[in-house]
Every structure is written in C-alpha cells, then in structure tokens.
Amino acid sequence: MAYLELSGLTKRYRDSVAVDGLSLSVERGESVALLGPSGCGKTTTLRMLAGLVEPNEGVIALDGAEITRTAAHRRNMGYVFQSYALFPHLDVARNIGFGLEERGVARAEREQRVEDALQLVRLQGLGHRRPRELSGGQQQRVALARALVIRPSVLLLDESLSNLDAKLRDAMRHEIREIQRSLAITTLFVTHDQVEALTMCDRIAVMNRGRIAQIGSATDIYERPATRFVATFVGRANMLPAERGADGRLTLWGEALPAAAPSGGEVDVFVRPQRLKLAPAGEPAGADMARVSGHVLNSVFVGDHIEVIVAGPGGQRLTVEIQSGDAPPPDGAEVAVMWRAQDTLVFPREAA
Amino acid sequence: MTGAGPALSAAAGVVYALILSPIVVVLLLAFSADNFILFPPSGYSLRWFIQLAANGPLLNALLLSAQIAVAVTALSLLIGVPAALALAKGGFRGAEAMKSFFLAPLLLPTLIIGLALLLAFTPLRLTATLPGLALGHMTITLPFVIRMMTTAFAAMPDDIEAAAATLGASPRRVIRRVTLPLAAPGLIACAALSFLLSFDETVISLFLSGPRAATLPVEMVRYVEGRTDPLIAALSMVLIVGTLVIVVLVERLVGVARAFGNERS
Numbered sequence: 001m002a003y004l005e006l007s008g009l010t011k012r013y014r015d016s017v018a019v020d021g022l023s024l025s026v027e028r029g030e031s032v033a034l035l036g037p038s039g040c041g042k043t044t045t046l047r048m049l050a051g052l053v054e055p056n057e058g059v060i061a062l063d064g065a066e067i068t069r070t071a072a073h074r075r076n077m078g079y080v081f082q083s084y085a086l087f088p089h090l091d092v093a094r095n096i097g098f099g100l101e102e103r104g105v106a107r108a109e110r111e112q113r114v115e116d117a118l119q120l121v122r123l124q125g126l127g128h129r130r131p132r133e134l135s136g137g138q139q140q141r142v143a144l145a146r147a148l149v150i151r152p153s154v155l156l157l158d159e160s161l162s163n164l165d166a167k168l169r170d171a172m173r174h175e176i177r178e179i180q181r182s183l184a185i186t187t188l189f190v191t192h193d194q195v196e197a198l199t200m201c202d203r204i205a206v207m208n209r210g211r212i213a214q215i216g217s218a219t220d221i222y223e224r225p226a227t228r229f230v231a232t233f234v235g236r237a238n239m240l241p242a243e244r245g246a247d248g249r250l251t252l253w254g255e256a257l258p259a260a261a262p263s264g265g266e267v268d269v270f271v272r273p274q275r276l277k278l279a280p281a282g283e284p285a286g287a288d289m290a291r292v293s294g295h296v297l298n299s300v301f302v303g304d305h306i307e308v309i310v311a312g313p314g315g316q317r318l319t320v321e322i323q324s325g326d327a328p329p330p331d332g333a334e335v336a337v338m339w340r341a342q343d344t345l346v347f348p349r350e351a352a
Numbered sequence: 353m354t355g356a357g358p359a360l361s362a363a364a365g366v367v368y369a370l371i372l373s374p375i376v377v378v379l380l381l382a383f384s385a386d387n388f389i390l391f392p393p394s395g396y397s398l399r400w401f402i403q404l405a406a407n408g409p410l411l412n413a414l415l416l417s418a419q420i421a422v423a424v425t426a427l428s429l430l431i432g433v434p435a436a437l438a439l440a441k442g443g444f445r446g447a448e449a450m451k452s453f454f455l456a457p458l459l460l461p462t463l464i465i466g467l468a469l470l471l472a473f474t475p476l477r478l479t480a481t482l483p484g485l486a487l488g489h490m491t492i493t494l495p496f497v498i499r500m501m502t503t504a505f506a507a508m509p510d511d512i513e514a515a516a517a518t519l520g521a522s523p524r525r526v527i528r529r530v531t532l533p534l535a536a537p538g539l540i541a542c543a544a545l546s547f548l549l550s551f552d553e554t555v556i557s558l559f560l561s562g563p564r565a566a567t568l569p570v571e572m573v574r575y576v577e578g579r580t581d582p583l584i585a586a587l588s589m590v591l592i593v594g595t596l597v598i599v600v601l602v603e604r605l606v607g608v609a610r611a612f613g614n615e616r617s
Contacts, residue, residue: 052514072517073525079518085511089533098529099519150519 001064003028003186004049004154009058011044011210018044020210021058026154029184031177032215033197036207037233042190045207046156049188050077062153073102078152082159084143086131092142093118093127099150117145120179137168144176148183155180155187161196173200194234198222206230228347231270238276238318242269242346250346253292253312258341266349275343276320278308281334288341294318296335299328310337375592381585388580400586410587413571417551420482420567424489424550425543432497433539437527439498440505441513451502457495465491466559473560480562488560489550496549497542504538505531537606544602548595 002025011019019041026032034042047053049060051072060068067075087095093114094101100110118124121141131139140160147155157176161169177200180187191197197204198218205215206229214226225231232239242250242257250257252269259269271290285291297309297317301324308320308328318337322328329335356364377391385395404410435454439447457465469488470479478484508531516526532539554569561570568591576584 050514050518052517071522072514073520073522075518076520077518079515081511081515083509083511085509085515087512087516087530089536098516098521102520102525146515146519 001061002026003030003063004188005059005061006045006049007059007061009045009048009060010056011041011048011053012056017210019048019055022207022210022212023058024205024212024215026186026188028186030203031180031187031189031201033189033191033201033204034207035191035194035197035204035234036213038192040207041210042192042207043158046079046158046188046190049154050079050156051075052079076150076153078147078150078155080140080143080147080155080157080160082162084131084139084163086139086142086146088131090131091127092123092129092131092134095131095142096127096146096149098146103150113149117149120148121145121175136164137172140164140172144179148179148185153186155185157187157189159190159192161191162193169196176200198234204234206233208233225270225345228268228270231345231347236273236319236321237270238273239268239270239347240316240318241349242267252290253294253314253316255290255292257290257344258288259290259344259346267346268349270345270347271339271343273307273319273321274305276318276337276339278310278320278322278329279336279338281336283336283338285336285338289338290341290344291336291338292318293334293336296329296331296333298331310335378585378588378592381582382589384582384585386582389582389585393582400582401589403583404586404590407583409566410568410571410575410583413566413568416482416485416565417568420486420489421547421550423482423486424493425546427486428490428493428497428546429539429543432494432542433501436498436501436505437531440502441531451499454495454498457491458499462492462555466556469556470559479560480565482565485557485560485565485567486550488556489553491556492553493546493549497546500542500545501535501538504535508534540606541602544598548598 004024004026006022006024009019009022010017022041022045024032034045036042044053048055051067051070051074055068058068059066062075087098090098093111096117097110097114100113105113114127115124118127121144123138123141123145126134126138131142134142140163143160160176161172164172173196179185180200187201189196189201198221201218203215203217204221206213206221208229214221214230216224221230221234225234228239231237240252242252245251245256250259250267250269257269279291281293292312294310294312297311299309300307303324305321305324306326306328308322310318310320312318320337380393381389381391382400383396383398384390384393385397385399386393438444439451439454466488469484469491473479473484473488476484478487512534513526513530516530517523521529552569553567554573557567557570558573561567566574572584572587
C-alpha cells in the first residue's frame with residue numbers, strides 16, 4: 001500500500017459533482033501534480049486531503065491509517081493556500097511558529113526551528129516584519145515556511161505560484177522543487193499551469209470533470225496522452241478530423257496517413273505543432289513519415305518560435321512551429337507538411 | 353476624478369452647517385449667565401455648570417445611565433458575538449431566517465417595543481430597575497451587535513482560519529487566536545456604539561423608568577417640561593464632550609473606517 005492512498009473519493013455539491021470517484025496513490029517522498037482546468041475538482045481534492053472539505057464517499061489513508069473523517073487540526077498536513085492566508089495580526093516569526101505553538105513545542109526549540117525555516121526560504125532577518133510589509137514573493141515563502149516547519153506528513157500546495165509575476169514564479173518553482181527534494185517531503189501540487197506540473201513533479205495527474213484523465217510522468221503525459229482531453233490540455237496541439245479511405249485506412253487532406261485506425265467510428269488525428277516540418281511542395285515523404293500538402297495562410301512571430309498556419313484543400317488548418325531564426329515561407333506559398341509517423345496519435349471523435 | 357468638486361463640497365458644507373448649528377446654539381446657551389433660555393444670551397458665565405454639579409437627581413440619573421450602558425454593552429457583546437460567530441461561520445440550516453429574525457427589533461418602532469416591555473415587565477416587577485432598563489436597552493443593542501459582527505465575521509477570508517486549522521489549531525483555538533483578534537476593530541466599534549446607543553436611549557426608557565429609577569435622557573425630558581433655565585444646555589455640553597471623547601478613543605484605537613470594515617472592501 002502506498003504512503004498516501006485516495007480511493008473512490010467523491011464530493012457532491014447541491015447540483016454538481018466536484019470530485020467523482022477519484023483514486024490516487026502517492027509514494028513517500030514523491031511529488032505529484034494535480035493538473036487541470038479550473039473547476040476540474042483539483043482544489044476540492046486537496047481540501048479533502050487537508051480535512052477542510054468532507055467527502056461524500058471514498059477513503060483517504062495515510063501511512064496505513066484511515067484519516068477520511070479526521071479533523072483538519074489533527075491531520076498534520078502542510079497547506080499552502082493560493083492567497084497565502086498569512087495571519088495579518090502576527091509577525092513573520094509568529095506566523096511560522098503558529099503550528100509549533102499549537103503543538104506545544106517549547107519556546108527554545110520553537111525559536112530554533114522558526115529560524116531554520118526562515119533560513120530555508122531565505123528570509124533571515126525578516127522575522128519581525130508584518131505580512132503586509134512583505135512582497136508577494138516573500139509572503140509566499142512565509143506561507144511555505146509555515147507549512148514546512150510543522151514537518152507535515154504531506155505538503156499540499158494550492159495554485160501557490162499563480163499570484164506571482166512570471167519571473168518570480170520561475171525562481172520559486174526551482175526553489176520549491178529543491179526544498180521538496182532535499183527534505184524528501186511527500187507533496188501534492190494543484191495547478192492549472194502545465195509548465196509548473198511538468199517541471200516540479202515526479203508524476204502528473206491530469207484531471208478533468210472530477211476524475212483523473214491520465215496519470216504518469218511528464219514524458220508520458222506529453223508524448224503519450226491517453227485521451228483527447230489530455231492531448232489538447234497539455235502542450236500545444238493540432239487536432240484535425242481524419243477521413244477513412246476505401247481500404248479503411250485513414251487519410252488526412254486526401255493523403256494516406258501511416259497510422260493505425262481504431263476500428264469504426266469517426267476519429268481525429270493529433271500531432272504537436274513543433275513536430276511538424278515544412279518542405280517545398282511536391283517533396284516526397286521519407287520512410288515512416290506522414291505528409292500533407294497545403295498553402296501558407298499566414299505566419300505569426302511568437303518570440304521563441306514562429307507559428308506558420310497552413311490551410312488544406314478543405315480549409316482546415318494546421319499550425320506548424322518553426323524556429324524563430326528561420327525565415328517563414330511567404331503567405332500563399334504551396335508547401336508540404338511532414339512529420340514522423342510515430343508522432344501521430346488518433347483519438348475517437350466523441351470521447352473527451 | 354478624485355475627491356469632490358467645489359460645488360459638491362459647498363453643498364456638503366451647507367448640510368453640515370444646518371445639522372451642526374443647533375449644537376452651536378446649545379454650546380452658547382451652556383455658558384449663559386441668564387436665568388432662563390434666551391438666545392443669544394445677554395452674558396456669559398459658568399454658573400449653570402456649577403448648578404449642574406449640585407443637581408442630585410440629574411447626577412444620579414447620569415450615574416444610572418452610565419451603569420446601564422456598561423452592563424448593556426458587556427452583555428450585548430457576550431451574547432451577540434458568539435451568536436454572530438455561529439450565524440456567520442456555522443453554516444447551519446435556518447441561519448438566514450435567524451439573521452432576519454434578529455434584525456426585526458431594529459425595524460420595529462421603539463414605541464411598540466417600549467409598550468410591550470412595559471406590559472411584560474410590570475408583573476415581573478422589572479420596571480424602574482437597573483436590570484429591567486438594561487434588558488430593555490438590549491432589545492436595541494443586541495440585534496445591532498449581532499448584525500454588525502455577523503457582517504464583520506462573514507467578511508473575514510475563510511482561508512486564514514482554514515490555515516490555522518491545518519496548522520493544528522482546534523476550532524476553539526482558531527476563534528481565540530485568529531477570528532477574534534482579526535475582528536478586534538469591529539468589536540471595539542461595536543462596544544462603543546452599544547454604549548452610546550444605550551446611553552442615549554429615550555423612548556424605551558420613558559416606558560420603563562419610574563420615580564425610583566430614571567435614566568439621564570428621561571430625567572432631562574422631565575426637567576425641560578418643568579423648567580426653562582439653561583442648566584440642560586450645560587448638561588448637553590458635558591454629554592457632547594463625553595461622546596466626542598469616546599469617538600476619538602475608538603478612532604485612536606482602530607480608526608473609524610477600519611472599524612466598519614472599509615479597509616478590505
């Protein structure tokens with residue numbers, strides 16, 4: 001049995017199901033991201049873990065003991081809120097020491113541990129400041145230190161970086177990952193930001209409509225998305241309807257695709273924009289390559305790459321990403337678009 | 353656009369002048385040297401303040417009113433704050449209906465409340481007693497405290513209390529260490545306003561006062577019914593200064609704006 005075990009967890013609100021029979025196993029010291037769009041139930045899941053929301057069904061077990069109905073203050077979970085939720089009437093040191101005071105840790109030890117925590121999040125010397133005197137990034141560190149200092153069984157991070165500006169977010173991402181690794185603390189990280197999920201966690205659980213759509217390593221999720229939803233939610237995607245030829249093989253824009261088709265039903269073809277290459281019109285496809293022809297609609301300079309929009313005969317569009325150093329073909333040019341057969345994925349039309 | 357334009361400021365100035373001018377009249381009369389109310393006074397002196405210091409019935413009434421106001425404030429907070437906590441945070445069935453119920457006395461004419469209390473208290477021998485008057489005033493201050501504190505607690509971000517819970521604080525400890533300290537500005541303002549509401553209460557007091565016990569406003573009404581000297585102006589002067597002291601004290605302690613929760617909105 002894994003260190004943290006969620007099984008069949010369900011939370012219903014009056015007219016909606018926030019979390020729908022969710023099961024998840026997390027090993028000791030592992031870092032798992034709950035990634036999904038807003039309203040997918042990821043925060044509700046985290047709150048149920050912390051004891052802030054009571055599940056309607058299901059079981060939460062920590063280290064072999066069931067804690068499903070245990071009160072929040074007896075769970076020993078370190079929760080970092082999206083709003084940080086610092087105590088505005090207490091200074092930084094007392095914010096961090098709050099959990100230790102509640103645990104009856106003696107003053108000398110408490111002060112030492114608060115000092116260590118301040119050092120861990122690089123806020124030495126700011127212990128006497130009030131939260132409102134700190135920047136957003138500093139408040140974030142206080143919230144993190146406050147959650148870590150109690151040596152929690154599990155660290156729960158709820159969109160903890162979403163209130164920071166982009167640069168600070170990058171820095172904090174690495175910092176939190178470092179701390180998480182060095183303390184070997186089991187971590188659940190709720191986020192809607194795929195970069196956060198991909199860079200900060202050992203495994204990613206992609207959530208949709210209260211369920212886990214796919215769980216796996218960053219590479220699994222990105223390269224082998226299990227469902228259409230995962231494919232389009234994580235990373236950029238081209239998703240185009242495929243036709244079936246007379247022999248039952250799939251075709252796109254009138255050209256045969258080197259991809260196996262699931263039997264029956266309408267299907268869509270999925271391929272990531274950065275896996276597509278542009279070639280002069282008429283150039284033949286190599287072995288194990290897919291190839292379609294179209295004309296360039298327009299090109300958009302995005303900074304680190306250029307998006308070239310290619311329209312097919314039916315007016316459908318493919319986005320091709322090329323390096324920003326390369327010159328995009330002129331608008332209206334006839335081009336061939338090629339990609340490796342193995343980069344093609346096929347999803348049933350209806351399934352989400 | 354920031355701030356009020358000159359036209360709006362002038363209009364506000366006129367309104368203020370209209371509201372405050374009677375107070376200026378009282379202020380001048382308080383220092384009158386005349387035997388009866390005459391405006392403007394023909395001379396100025398402190399004689400009515402000296403008379404006031406020797407007026408037994410009025411001073412007794414002042415003392416009684418102060419005692420009642422203190423008791424009313426303490427009891428209203430003691431009962432009202434836990435009630436407001438339950439209404440704002442308890443999330444139980446019927447909380448909304450109860451909020452409306454507790455608001456009802458504020459909407460009812462105080463005349464009706466006063467009459468009802470008189471009818472209810474007479475057989476209980478509570479009329480013209482300190483407990484009776486205090487209970488009467490609490491029909492005004494308690495709904496007020498519940499109302500104000502429910503709003504104050506509801507406006508508090510839930511995450512801060514949730515954070516305290518995840519850090520190991522039991523519900524009781526969360527209230528003591530987080531909820532109440534954060535509500536302190538509202539509590540202080542509530543206490544001050546309860547005190548002033550009770551101290552100033554006239555209508556209910558008129559019904560419940562008797563020869564044995566009368567609050568200051570009642571005693572003042574009786575006084576002006578019989579006399580026309582500026583003594584009452586001198587007393588008003590003392591009350592105005594007292595009220596100002598309380599307001600300044602609250603302002604110093606928390607800032608009036610913060611006390612009413614404007615800071616976060």
